Amino acid sequence: MIRKLMVAAWLMIAGTCLAQQLDLKSLDKFAALAKSKTEINMDESMVKAAASFLDSKDKDQAVARKSVSELKGFFLRAYEFNQKGSFKLEDLKPISDQLKGPYWTPFLQVQENNEQMEIWMHRTNGQMDGMLLIAAEDKEVVVMNAVGVANLSDFAAISEKLGGVELPSPVTNPSPPKPAGQKDDD
């Protein structure tokens, strides 16, 4: 009986780890300090259920439906604070520590003043199967883990339609200036 319970517990823990890729519990303490908060924990079944209710006739929802078609989990923490200093970049250390493993590779990292923006890719057996977004500043922090994202174009659509523009190209250093006379595409 005890063995069965232990196996069940192990399976539950394993299932949770598989579903989430990243433990976001270190951020929970900010919920009490935040002016506004959004906490989303959706496993595959919830994502599928939600996707089945997205209306393909609605432009935004159609984009969302396409973007989440491969998702196996969606976990988000977004906290907004009244005062500066409620959140420090050091508070992200428990998250950063988890990214040191072999599964995570940085795609984009921008750190300037007191702002930090990062996109990480999760790979299993060399195949991309997840994405992490960290956007932190003085009064706001957003951490999002999308499990099952197989390529960034899946998510490019939501930034275009739901966020405003296309996903950035994977560079942290700006490209060198173009030769004189060449027009900028932008």
Added chain:
Amino acid sequence: MNQVERDLHEALRRKAAPPGFAERVLARAEHSRAPGHYWGWLAAAALVLLMIGGIAVLREQRREAEGERAKKQLMVGLQITGSKLRDIQERLATIQRRNLQRSEQ
């Protein structure tokens, strides 16, 4: 035994029932009981069907409410993500412009 007693005795004397009496009584009893019997079963069946239908409707309503709630949650999450991706691109564009200006100087 006087006359009255004799009459009474005669009147109360045990008589055999006419032939087929028991069958006729049983048949009439069965006939009068049958409709009520079926109506009872029908009512019970209707009640069960009603309950099953009610549960199915409630489940469907619950499933729809949960689905709608999940949809709203997902849309909010995607909007926040999309907005942050946009911020990142804007920030990259700013850095790129700044570096471009520096290199031109």
